[in-house]
Amino acid sequence: METTHKYRVLIGKPGLDGHDRGAKFIARALRDAGFEVVYTGIRRSPEEIAAAAIQEDVDAVGLSSLSGAHIRLFPAVVEALRKAGAQDIPVLGGGVIPEEDIVTLKAAGIVEIFTPGTPIDKIISAYREACEKKSSV
Amino acid sequence: MAKHPKLAEWEKNELAKSLSRFPERKEKFTNHGGEEILRLAAPENIDDAYLENLAFPGQYPYTRGVQPTMYRGRLWTMRQYAGFSSAAESNKRYRFLLEQGTTGLSVAFDLPTQIGYDSDDPMSVGEVGKVGVAIDSLADMETLFDQIPLDKVSTSMTINSPAAILLAMYVAVGEKQGVAPENIKGTIQNDVLKEYVARGTYIFPPKPSLRLITNIFQWCSQKTPAFNTISISGYHIREAGSTAVQEVAFTLANGCTYVQTALDAGLELDVFARRLAFFFNASSDLLEEVAKFRAARRLWARLMTERFGAKNPASLMLRFHTQTAGNTLTAQQIDNNIVRVTIQALAAVLGGTQSLHTNSKDEAHSLPTEASVRTALRTQQILAHESGVADTIDPLAGSYYIEALTDRIEREALALIDKIEESGGVVKCIEEGFIQRQIENAAYQYQLEIERGERIIVGMNRFQIQEDKKPPLLRVDPEVEKTQVAKLAEVKNNRNNEKVAALLTRLETAAQGSGNLMPIIYDSVKEYATLGEICNVMRKVFGEYKDRG
Amino acid sequence: MTIDRLLEGLKQRDPRAIGRAITLVENGDESAQAILSSLDEDLISQAIILGITGPPGAGKSTLTNGIISELRQSRKRIGIIAIDPSSPISGGAILGDRIRMMQHATDRDVVMRSMATRGRLGGLCATAGAAVRIMSSCGCSTIIIETVGVGQSEMDIIRLADITLLVLAPGLGDDIQAMKAGLLEVADILVVNKADCKGADILAMDLETVSRQEGATNQARVSMTVATENKGITELLERIAEVDSEHRDSGEREKRRRGAHDQEVLDWCLEILRPRLLAEITKRDLPLLGDPRLKAKEILEEQ
Ligand SMILES: Nc1nc2c(ncn2[C@@H]2O[C@H](COP(=O)(O)OP(=O)(O)OP(=O)(O)O)[C@@H](O)[C@H]2O)c(=O)[nH]1
Ligand SMILES: [Mg+2]
Numbered sequence: 008m009e010t011t012h013k014y015r016v017l018i019g020k021p022g023l024d025g026h027d028r029g030a031k032f033i034a035r036a037l038r039d040a041g042f043e044v045v046y047t048g049i050r051r052s053p054e055e056i057a058a059a060a061i062q063e064d065v066d067a068v069g070l071s072s073l074s075g076a077h078i079r080l081f082p083a084v085v086e087a088l089r090k091a092g093a094q095d096i097p098v099l100g101g102g103v104i105p106e107e108d109i110v111t112l113k114a115a116g117i118v119e120i121f122t123p124g125t126p127i128d129k130i131i132s133a134y135r136e137a138c139e140k141k142s143s144v
Numbered sequence: 145m146a147k148h149p150k151l152a153e154w155e156k157n158e159l160a161k162s163l164s165r166f167p168e169r170k171e172k173f174t175n176h177g178g179e180e181i182l183r184l185a186a187p188e189n190i191d192d193a194y195l196e197n198l199a200f201p202g203q204y205p206y207t208r209g210v211q212p213t214m215y216r217g218r219l220w221t222m223r224q225y226a227g228f229s230s231a232a233e234s235n236k237r238y239r240f241l242l243e244q245g246t247t248g249l250s251v252a253f254d255l256p257t258q259i260g261y262d263s264d265d266p267m268s269v270g271e272v273g274k275v276g277v278a279i280d281s282l283a284d285m286e287t288l289f290d291q292i293p294l295d296k297v298s299t300s301m302t303i304n305s306p307a308a309i310l311l312a313m314y315v316a317v318g319e320k321q322g323v324a325p326e327n328i329k330g331t332i333q334n335d336v337l338k339e340y341v342a343r344g345t346y347i348f349p350p351k352p353s354l355r356l357i358t359n360i361f362q363w364c365s366q367k368t369p370a371f372n373t374i375s376i377s378g379y380h381i382r383e384a385g386s387t388a389v390q391e392v393a394f395t396l397a398n399g400c401t402y403v404q405t406a407l408d409a410g411l412e413l414d415v416f417a418r419r420l421a422f423f424f425n426a427s428s429d430l431l432e433e434v435a436k437f438r439a440a441r442r443l444w445a446r447l448m449t450e451r452f453g454a455k456n457p458a459s460l461m462l463r464f465h466t467q468t469a470g471n472t473l474t475a476q477q478i479d480n481n482i483v484r485v486t487i488q489a490l491a492a493v494l495g496g497t498q499s500l501h502t503n504s505k506d507e508a509h510s511l512p513t514e515a516s517v518r519t520a521l522r523t524q525q526i527l528a529h530e531s532g533v534a535d536t537i538d539p540l541a542g543s544y545y546i547e548a549l550t551d552r553i554e555r556e557a558l559a560l561i562d563k564i565e566e567s568g569g570v571v572k573c574i575e576e577g578f579i580q581r582q583i584e585n586a587a588y589q590y591q592l593e594i595e596r597g598e599r600i601i602v603g604m605n606r607f608q609i610q611e612d613k614k615p616p617l618l619r620v621d622p623e624v625e626k627t628q629v630a631k632l633a634e635v636k637n638n639r640n641n642e643k644v645a646a647l648l649t650r651l652e653t654a655a656q657g658s659g660n661l662m663p664i665i666y667d668s669v670k671e672y673a674t675l676g677e678i679c680n681v682m683r684k685v686f687g688e689y690k691d692r693g
Numbered sequence: 694m695t696i697d698r699l700l701e702g703l704k705q706r707d708p709r710a711i712g713r714a715i716t717l718v719e720n721g722d723e724s725a726q727a728i729l730s731s732l733d734e735d736l737i738s739q740a741i742i743l744g745i746t747g748p749p750g751a752g753k754s755t756l757t758n759g760i761i762s763e764l765r766q767s768r769k770r771i772g773i774i775a776i777d778p779s780s781p782i783s784g785g786a787i788l789g790d791r792i793r794m795m796q797h798a799t800d801r802d803v804v805m806r807s808m809a810t811r812g813r814l815g816g817l818c819a820t821a822g823a824a825v826r827i828m829s830s831c832g833c834s835t836i837i838i839e840t841v842g843v844g845q846s847e848m849d850i851i852r853l854a855d856i857t858l859l860v861l862a863p864g865l866g867d868d869i870q871a872m873k874a875g876l877l878e879v880a881d882i883l884v885v886n887k888a889d890c891k892g893a894d895i896l897a898m899d900l901e902t903v904s905r906q907e908g909a910t911n912q913a914r915v916s917m918t919v920a921t922e923n924k925g926i927t928e929l930l931e932r933i934a935e936v937d938s939e940h941r942d943s944g945e946r947e948k949r950r951r952g953a954h955d956q957e958v959l960d961w962c963l964e965i966l967r968p969r970l971l972a973e974i975t976k977r978d979l980p981l982l983g984d985p986r987l988k989a990k991e992i993l994e995e996q
Binding site for chain 3: 012013038043047048092
Binding site for chain 1: 255256258259261267268269270271274275339343344345383384385471474475476508509510511584587588591595604605620691
């Protein structure tokens with residue numbers, strides 16, 4: 008039988024920030040690059056995002072936040088996934104994120120952080136790489 | 145050469161009247177050589193088309209501006225949006241700005257406040273004080289405006305779903321300072337419709353939200369007649385990625401919806417319409433932006449006359465605040481942003497704005513530092529005092545290009561407004577996702593052009609350099625959340641809790657009915673009922689809006 | 694996850710295992726067979742499968758959300774499969790139905806899965822069918838399948854369902870006429886959602902008339918709901934229960950399950966045969982002349 012693997016990713020916005028232009032752009036660009044994108048919209052709690060990622064069995068989770076709350080919320084999603092036994096699902100993030108926070112976030116287990124101006128091709132490759140890595144284990 | 149009789153007539157009527165009430169800033173405006181600067185340039189041959197489409201400043205359809213003397217009479221209000229962390233910190237920033245020559249305040253609230261959660265709500269975790277100041281109760285508002293006389297400054301508040309509550313608090317602070325409500329000046333944003341399509345800080349579904357807005361119109365028309373009850377905003381629609389035409393169309397369509405709702409509630413058009421204000425984006429396409437502002441002004445005057453039969457000139461004038469486009473700022477080579485902001489601010493001034501916020505160069509990284517805020521303000525001051533563009537009125541009028549573009553934007557925006565109307569109106573189009581999809585498609589297209597390098601963004605996708613110097617950052621102290629939660633607990637301890645409980649019950653009953661909720665909200669905030677408590681009562685009665693994504 | 698641990702996880706109704714099992718089956722992984730043969734056939738046969746279809750924006754997801762809330766009050770475990778189209782160009786998809794149901798995201802007894810059509814002819818039915826079985830085997834007594842009703846593929850999905858709801862709303866244009874031939878006929882219940890909006894009563898009357906014209910074979914009746922306010926949902930669920938028991942008594946349910954079963958087997962046959970046949974055709978390097986249909990017959994007869 009033919010196998011038809013497709014990468015599935017979840018794109019969501021934790022916290023209260025409603026600026027979803029970036030998240031929607033990434034979602035569409037990933038779709039146009041052949042990904043199946045579960046879009047969960049704005050104002051989600053870390054627990055909701057983690058639960059959805061597990062049910063949807065996604066290969067990666069992408070988060071976006073522009074309010075400055077990333078420092079609390081991104082690690083909270085990683086933690087919620089870990090608690091649910093899904094630490095193998097990689098988490099990527101983007102937004103207005105100062106450099107020193109990137110170090111902190113990476114230390115907290117976020118595999119990649121994108122800041123304004125990162126070319127979309129680079130973002131797509133990072134998602135592809137994260138998905139590949141996950142499905143190979 | 146003899147003056148055209150129409151011009152002479154305008155000078156004799158509108159201009160003279162305005163000059164007698166508000167003299168111009170200078171007795172004589174001159175250039176470097178000492179020659180007098182022309183107040184208003186007009187064509188030699190004033191024909192019907194000119195009178196119909198342009199007319200003179202302060203004359204219907206207001207294409208050339210809403211006042212007869214424009215910036216020769218008074219400069220635009222330089223209003224810098226600011227606010228972060230605690231009320232005390234923000235209060236310091238406001239006083240700094242006032243010392244620096246700012247002429248109006250503009251308050252940014254944090255997201256929990258904008259979405260109606262107290263700082264101790266589980267939903268607020270990580271967000272307290274982040275993008276603006278946290279306000280839980282009247283106590284915070286008192287701190288925020290400490291030593292700022294509310295009869296002297298005018299304050300603009302970016303608050304939408306809970307606008308009624310913050311407005312009530314503001315008026316209450318004024319009263320405590322001894323300022324009568326009728327002397328309170330300022331604006332609340334209070335534009336929920338654009339929250340559903342562009343900004344995301346909605347709480348309730350459209351119907352009860354529109355009711356609250358109408359309640360505010362009515363209450364203010366009696367209590368705070370000098371206060372602008374709404375700032376109908378295209379700014380965020382544009383930031384979400386719309387085109388200039390869409391910005392005008394969706395904003396004015398929202399405006400018409402508010403007008404219709406208020407009329408349906410029995411309010412008198414010429415009483416509330418004069419207190420409607422607008423808020424637009426100034427992006428980098430200088431000429432298109434100038435044309436956009438002029439087109440919006442003309443279209444609104446025509447819609448108000450033709451669709452609603454407004455008579456009072458004050459009801460027809462589109463008065464607007466402008467902010468330079470945040471989404472055009474780059475994180476790379478941030479000094480370039482000062483140049484971008486200058487071009488955008490110039491567009492706003494050439495387009496006849498009533499007030500202006502200029503963004504700071506470091507906003508693509510974090511909250512602006514004091515130094516960059518100062519430069520942003522200086523940009524406006526240079527435009528006002530050095531560039532000379534404020535010394536003559538509507539200087540781009542009559543340019544073939546500008547007039548053609550003004551016509552085109554008006555025409556296309558009107559077509560889009562009609563389409564929304566035909567499809568069942570704004571609320572329906574929001575629920576169906578029609579408006580959101582249009583914006584999204586425009587945003588996607590624009591971004592793809594940047595990605596492909598078809599659209600050049602200097603320093604970002606062309607002319608890049610290796611940069612390693614990090615800009616100085618302003619950070620919100622993470623302790624703010626704790627302090628704020630403690631302060632809230634203290635307020636709850638010290639107030640009369642029985643009174644508060646009784647007031648909240650009264651509010652619930654009132655919300656189930658159809659009366660005006662403002663008086664009871666006003667009574668509640670004065671007893672230190674919190675923003676979260678009031679919003680939760682209304683959530684219970686009205687339900688919550690869910691996004692379609 | 695090893696296959697043993699996966700099967701154990703399915704027994705425990707572990708959300709990770711359920712999600713992963715659906716993925717493996719959807720991708721046609723070699724472990725699919727082991728997964729599908731481990732399922733609890735009793736539970737599968739008892740579950741009720743609801744199809745929800747209708748034009749874009751009619752309120753299908755909102756209504757599904759309301760049905761979930763109502764069923765959760767009686768502590769029923771529910772499965773939801775939401776299907777969105779894949780882009781024919783990139784093969785990717787945006788799956789957005791979850792947004793309206795996020796309030797149930799952390800409820801372990803609401804098992805939800807978004808699926809893309811992946812452009813396979815007939816294949817969708819096969820994969821969605823497997824997802825239904827995995828969910829019901831994991832204790833979901835009601836499975837809801839949401840799909841946009843504009844094309845042909847949803848007819849496949851409807852075949853899967855025990856009961857189909859067609860959701861309509863006022864102001865969506867001339868859709869009724871367009872649907873008359875298709876969905877309007879096969880749907881068991883016609884739901885007029887957005888009953889709070891202008892034109893709902895007229896739409897309901899139109900639908901009554903249309904279903905009466907269809908005559909006795911069509912049992913369709915009209916229900917009115919306001920999904921955003923959870924109005925009419927209790928009544929709708931009562932109506933669904935009635936139709937279900939009618940179907941059980943009359944043998945209709947058995948008949949549909951049989952039809953769905955046979956169709957699914959056929960889909961799988963075609964799915965499995967397709968690559969084999971393609972290989973065979975390529976191997977033969979047939980001359981361009983001559984009628985393709987005759988050649989096909991020839992190849993099949995030889996197989
Ligand atoms: N007024 C009113 N609006 C409703 C009702 N039900 C849903 N809506 C609104 O209609 C819009 C579409 O609802 P969805 O549930 O996303 O519709 P859908 O059929 O699932 O849409 P697609 O999945 O895109 O095909 C949303 O804005 C809902 O809030 C209702 O009963 N009354
Ligand atoms: Mg849906």
